[in-house]
Amino acid sequence: MLGTFKENLMVRVDFPCFDIQKIAESGQCFRLVRSGQDDWTLTAFGKALHIRKIKNGEYIFSCTKREFNSIWKNYFDLESDYGAYADQIPKSDRFLSAAAEYSEGIRILNQDPWEMLITFLLSQRKSIPAIRTCVEKLASSFGNEINDDGKTVYAFPTPEQLYHAGVDGILSCSAGYRAPYLYEAASLVLSGELDPEYLKNSDDAELKEKLLSLRGVGEKVANCVMLFGYHRINAFPVDVWMNRMIDRHYNGSFPMDLYRGFAGIIQQYIFYYGRTYSGH
DNA sequence: TGCCAGGCTTCAC
DNA sequence: GTGAAGCATGGC
Numbered sequence: 001m002l003g004t005f006k007e008n009l010m011v012r013v014d015f016p017c018f019d020i021q022k023i024a025e026s027g028q029c030f031r032l033v034r035s036g037q038d039d040w041t042l043t044a045f046g047k048a049l050h051i052r053k054i055k056n057g058e059y060i061f062s063c064t065k066r067e068f069n070s071i072w073k074n075y076f077d078l079e080s081d082y083g084a085y086a087d088q089i090p091k092s093d094r095f096l097s098a099a100a101e102y103s104e105g106i107r108i109l110n111q112d113p114w115e116m117l118i119t120f121l122l123s124q125r126k127s128i129p130a131i132r133t134c135v136e137k138l139a140s141s142f143g144n145e146i147n148d149d150g151k152t153v154y155a156f157p158t159p160e161q162l163y164h165a166g167v168d169g170i171l172s173c174s175a176g177y178r179a180p181y182l183y184e185a186a187s188l189v190l191s192g193e194l195d196p197e198y199l200k201n202s203d204d205a206e207l208k209e210k211l212l213s214l215r216g217v218g219e220k221v222a223n224c225v226m227l228f229g230y231h232r233i234n235a236f237p238v239d240v241w242m243n244r245m246i247d248r249h250y251n252g253s254f255p256m257d258l259y260r261g262f263a264g265i266i267q268q269y270i271f272y273y274g275r276t277y278s279g280h
Numbered sequence: 281t282g283c284c285a286g287g288c289t290t291c292a293c
Numbered sequence: 294g295t296g297a298a299g300c301a302t303g304g305c
Contacts, residue, residue, distance in 0.1 A: 027286060124287040130303045131286080176301030218288050239286040271286075
């Protein structure tokens with residue numbers, strides 16, 4: 001039996017280069033959680049979505065075809081040709097070729113810019129499991145309730161909700177010294193000085209400048225927000241893992257010029273390979 | 281138990 | 294412009 005999947009409320013999809021497990025483990029999203037052997041649950045855009053793997057590349061989604069086409073197809077970036085990106089890696093780069101093959105199926109999600117800003121403000125000097133815990137605490141403490149087939153899950157808090165939570169409320173969710181960063185960001189949105197949606201219209205340089213002006217946002221966090229929240233796939237976040245890989249395999253200098261325009265996708269392959277595969 | 285985490289701000293120099 | 298200390302708290 002299909003359980004949470006009802007015949008009139010599910011979509012069967014079959015896409016190449018799409019692997020939900022790798023995406024869930026790729027460090028770009030924190031609310032896509034494995035809920036069974038072949039099942040994942042995603043909370044995003046005020047909705048709960050269930051995803052079940054049938055076989056490689058083939059999945060069923062717990063939503064109507066209309067919802068799939070209007071929200072999730074874009075969310076999972078299913079219309080981009082990731083094979084074409086991987087094809088541009090020179091065969092001579094054995095490390096990157098292996099990383100791309102290992103990471104096949106990862107896509108850069110189109111996530112909510114506000115959620116990405118707050119999530120990656122939180123991410124600094126936290127482990128990925130700790131980020132996940134913190135995001136869930138924020139959602140269940142301050143976010144709207146979502147009825148997920150009888151079970152209650154929580155939407156990511158809006159700027160208004162975080163503002164009303166206050167620094168103390170945010171602190172109670174294990175945000176630590178980052179709590180004022182989150183609170184300030186929420187305040188700026190409420191005052192109109194920061195408009196995450198409007199920034200979708202900005203070019204890369206303008207967007208980055210605005211992000212860097214926020215307290216708690218540096219080079220790395222800005223690049224994560226650009227890549228995962230604004231789908232600027234040329235953004236190239238460099239963290240401790242990336243530095244480790246670049247030092248080990250490129251003598252400290254990565255040939256960015258080869259990947260102009262989609263360096264962020266290459267970055268994601270290196271990051272995922274470096275973090276999850278021990279044999280390199 | 282102690283160490284480290286998808287870094288940033290602040291303050292010397 | 295570069296370098297180094299300090300940072301709250303959870304995971305392992």
